[in-house]
Amino acid sequence: MAHALPPAPDWPSLIRSGNRLFIGSNAAVPNALVDHLIDNAGSLNDLEVVHILTLSDNRWVDPEYAHLFKVNTLFIGGDKIRNAIAEGRADYTPSFLSEVPGLFASDILPLDAALIMVSPPDEYGYCSLGVTVDVVLAAARHAKKVIAQINPSMPRTSGQSFIHLRDIDACIECEQALPELHTGELDEITERIGQYVSLLVEDQATLQLGIGKIPDAVLRYLGNHKDLGVHSEMVSDGIIDLMQKGVITNKYKTFHPGKTVTTFCMGSKQLYDFVHNNPHVEFYPSEYINSPVNIKRNHKMVSINSAIEVDLTGQVVADSVGYKFYSGIGGQVDFIRGAALAPGGKPIIALPSTAKGGTVSRIVPHITEGGGVVTSRGHVHYVVTEYGVACLKGKSIRERALELIRIAHPKFRNQLLEQVRAHYWVPHYQTQSPHTVHELGGLGMKTLDINGEAFDLRPLNPADERKLQELFYSHTKQTLLLRYNHHPRQMSREQSCALVSVDQTRDLALCIVRQKGSSVEIEAVGRYYLNDKDNTCEVAFVTRERSHGKGMATRLLQEMMAIARQRQLAGMRAYVRAANKPMLSIFEQAGFVRQSGTDPDEVLLLLALDPQ
Numbered sequence: 001m002a003h004a005l006p007p008a009p010d011w012p013s014l015i016r017s018g019n020r021l022f023i024g025s026n027a028a029v030p031n032a033l034v035d036h037l038i039d040n041a042g043s044l045n046d047l048e049v050v051h052i053l054t055l056s057d058n059r060w061v062d063p064e065y066a067h068l069f070k071v072n073t074l075f076i077g078g079d080k081i082r083n084a085i086a087e088g089r090a091d092y093t094p095s096f097l098s099e100v101p102g103l104f105a106s107d108i109l110p111l112d113a114a115l116i117m118v119s120p121p122d123e124y125g126y127c128s129l130g131v132t133v134d135v136v137l138a139a140a141r142h143a144k145k146v147i148a149q150i151n152p153s154m155p156r157t158s159g160q161s162f163i164h165l166r167d168i169d170a171c172i173e174c175e176q177a178l179p180e181l182h183t184g185e186l187d188e189i190t191e192r193i194g195q196y197v198s199l200l201v202e203d204q205a206t207l208q209l210g211i212g213k214i215p216d217a218v219l220r221y222l223g224n225h226k227d228l229g230v231h232s233e234m235v236s237d238g239i240i241d242l243m244q245k246g247v248i249t250n251k252y253k254t255f256h257p258g259k260t261v262t263t264f265c266m267g268s269k270q271l272y273d274f275v276h277n278n279p280h281v282e283f284y285p286s287e288y289i290n291s292p293v294n295i296k297r298n299h300k301m302v303s304i305n306s307a308i309e310v311d312l313t314g315q316v317v318a319d320s321v322g323y324k325f326y327s328g329i330g331g332q333v334d335f336i337r338g339a340a341l342a343p344g345g346k347p348i349i350a351l352p353s354t355a356k357g358g359t360v361s362r363i364v365p366h367i368t369e370g371g372g373v374v375t376s377r378g379h380v381h382y383v384v385t386e387y388g389v390a391c392l393k394g395k396s397i398r399e400r401a402l403e404l405i406r407i408a409h410p411k412f413r414n415q416l417l418e419q420v421r422a423h424y425w426v427p428h429y430q431t432q433s434p435h436t437v438h439e440l441g442g443l444g445m446k447t448l449d450i451n452g453e454a455f456d457l458r459p460l461n462p463a464d465e466r467k468l469q470e471l472f473y474s475h476t477k478q479t480l481l482l483r484y485n486h487h488p489r490q491m492s493r494e495q496s497c498a499l500v501s502v503d504q505t506r507d508l509a510l511c512i513v514r515q516k517g518s519s520v521e522i523e524a525v526g527r528y529y530l531n532d533k534d535n536t537c538e539v540a541f542v543t544r545e546r547s548h549g550k551g552m553a554t555r556l557l558q559e560m561m562a563i564a565r566q567r568q569l570a571g572m573r574a575y576v577r578a579a580n581k582p583m584l585s586i587f588e589q590a591g592f593v594r595q596s597g598t599d600p601d602e603v604l605l606l607l608a609l610d611p612q
Contacts, residue, residue: 003125005150009033009170011040014145019112020048022104022139026234026264027181027272028132029056030117030149032174037115041068050109052100052135052328053077055179055266061090074100074135075328076319085325094319094372097233097263097331098290101138114143117176118163119154126162130154131178131272133161133283134233134263145169151176155272159261159282180268181236183213186220189352192386194218195443197304197350200382200389201225204252205300205344208232208335211266214306214350222247229253230260231298233290233331235281237267240274255297256282263289290331295338302346303339305332309351309362309371310383312401312420314392316349316375323370336379344517346381353385353409363408365419381518383407387436388444393518395463402463406434434461435504439563446559448512450550457559460500460509460525467513469496471522471544506530508537510559512552523547526556528564528572536571537564541583553586561590565609572607 015021024030038059045067049060052075060069061084071090075097076082084090095103103109116136118127127150129136140146140163148163148171186194194217201207201222206229209215219238222228229250230239239260242248250258260281265271275281288294295301307316308326319327339345355362363385367373381393383404390403405416413434436444437459445458460468502509509527513520523544528537539560541553564572574592576583578601588594592605 003121003165005121005173006148006165006168006171008172009036009040009147011037011044012042014147014170015044015047015113017043017045017047020050020110022111022114022116022136022143023049023051023054023060024114024116024132024136025052025054025134026132027055027178027266028117028130028136028154028264029054029179030115030151030176031056031059032176033115033117033147033149033172034060036172038065038068044068046070048072050074050111052097052330054081055181063089073328074103075330076325077327082324082326092325092328094329096290096329096334097134097286098292098334099287100135101285101287104135104138104142111139111143113145113147114139115147115149116140116163117149117151117154118168119156120150120152121165122156125165127165127168128154128156129161129163129283130157131266131275131283132264133157133159134286137161137163137285138287140167147171149174149176153177155276157275157281157283158277158279159284160288161283178269178272181211181266182268183211183216183236186213186217189386190214190217191220192442193350193352193384194221196384196386196389197348198222198225199443199447200346200348200384201228201302202300202344203227205229205302205346206231206253206255206298208295208301208303208331208339209236209238210234210305211236212306215304218304218350227251229257229298230262231255231289231295231301232260232262233264233286233335235260235262235265235271237271240271243280250280252299254299255294261289286331290334292334292338292341295335296341296345298342298345300344300346301339301342302348303335304348304350305336305375307349307351307362307375309364309368310349310380310404311364311367312404312416313397314377314380314383314400314404315367315373316380317367317371318374320370320372322368329374333375333379336375340379340381346517347379348382348384349375349380350384353387353407354412358409361408361412361416363404363412363416365416366423385409390463391515391518391520399463399466402434402461402465406461406463410436434463435459435502437504437508437510437563439566440559448555450512450552450555453514455523455552456513456515457510457555458513459504460502460511460527462497462501464500464511464522465493465496467520467522468500468525469493471525471542472496502527508560508563510556512547512556524552524556526553526560528560530569534571535569536573537569539572539574541586548582553583554590557586557590561607561609569609571609574605576603576605577601578603
């Protein structure tokens with residue numbers, strides 16, 4: 001059954017000077033409709049234009065139309081609008097994306113008209129909002145007039161994405177290719193960030209990702225994961241391959257199981273073709289998808305967002321560079337909070353460690369003047385750079401500062417440690433900034449499977465001070481005697497700090513940790529101390545009681561021997577209590593040879609190395 005289309009817009013009869021108009025979002029900006037308004041505006045003046053991100057030439061913000069339009073954007077996109085805001089020709093209204101529809105519904109920002117783009121109607125008269133539902137549906141529901149551009153190139157998408165012709169007051173028919181967004185080739189830094197983030201994603205997790213190189217890199221390294229789900233403000237090209245390969249199945253989602261759900265998509269024509277009439281990808285409004293209450297209903301919800309800078313207490317700046325507003329709050333806080341509340345959830349901020357060609361650290365001692373906090377220090381559980389993962393949940397200000405310094409660019413670490421003393425208490429004995437052990441590979445860590453359980457092998461670092469102290473107090477008297485040759489009764493924070501503050505370029509201190517979400521426990525520590533006189537090192541180990549006999553000391557020794565060879569050391573030595581039969585066996589199986597000594601209670605073992 002054919003349905004008659006609404007009439008073409010007679011703008012002076014639809015809107016008046018001073019009205020507030022909404023313009024469609026993201027890849028669904030009705031550019032031809034805006035052009036039609038500009039060309040037929042007549043005596044209209046001072047129209048307030050409200051929108052979020054618009055992937056468009058944004059013609060309405062050009063100075064020549066200043067008499068006709070004044071922009072009030074809820075999310076800044078593109079240099080043209082960014083510059084207009086900086087010059088005072090446009091306004092920025094910060095808002096959580098989940099709350100933007102409420103601004104329209106409650107008449108805080110009442111809409112006189114909504115200018116939207118839709119697909120041609122189906123046989124029942126329903127048009128689809130296509131690639132962008134987000135706040136568009138709310139705008140269409142609450143605006144006094146709905147004026148549409150019917151675009152044959154707009155995909156028909158599933159979910160809550162339809163509007164009937166009877167609810168459209170006027171329209172034009174105009175085909176318009178949807179704008180494509182290509183993020184380009186991934187660089188080494190972005191790839192490394194993607195690798196680290198992928199390590200935090202468990203099988204059967206549900207994902208929220210944004211757009212850009214970092215989300216693309218994360219998706220690239222999820223190819224070996226199983227049964228992932230998607231509940232995201234937006235989706236991009238990266239989901240196509242993972243859905244087709246059966247990596248994203250949505251099988252174990254606990255909210256909208258079996259479906260990828262989103263509010264909009266933005267990417268290539270391939271993506272737009274993929275979502276067209278695809279029942280496995282559903283589009284819903286932002287007040288539904290971005291609701292923290294709904295987000296937290298997904299078990300193992302992983303939220304991945306980026307930032308402009310993060311200070312050493314964990315505060316996240318994401319919408320401004322100093323006083324210059326750059327983007328917007330968007331859905332970051334919605335998803336960070338929702339993921340934090342979800343069972344097994346992980347809120348993650350991922351960003352490169354530097355900006356401006358490596359000259360500026362994005363891990364900062366304090367927020368740049370004029371910068372605004374989008375995500376508070378209490379919201380974020382993980383921060384990821386190309387230098388690793390900082391776990392902030394449950395950490396004190398001092399501990400999180402040390403964690404964040406560890407993932408800052410190495411050339412800024414000492415500077416950050418010194419600067420943080422000016423504002424937050426750091427003990428006088430905390431002098432060593434973290435070092436990377438390059439010999440552990442690009443990630444600077446390894447994942448171990450020990451008796452079917454996953455552990456991380458990584459360098460000991462200053463942020464482990466309290467964890468090492470906990471390990472010490474978990475030992476029995478017998479273990480302490482075998483490790484230290486006496487029964488020490490105390491390990492102060494100062495002593496623990498000295499043991500975790502290691503110049504890893506000279507000495508070596510590795511640990512095996514059990515990490516479940518933000519909970520971290522050290523299971524074993526192995527270290528060596530360099531002896532400059534003969535270019536050898538002395539090796540020692542300690543293992544948590546419950547992990548004895550699991551092979552952790554053997555694995556640590558293997559790694560340390562490999563690193564010692566790469567560093568061209570001549571040999572290794574160990575002093576072991578004669579009563580410590582298991583440790584003697586570990587060294588001898590690795591090729592260490594007992595030496596005769598004068599102390600019957602202690603055994604010296606030596607290993608000559610053939611440097612690589």
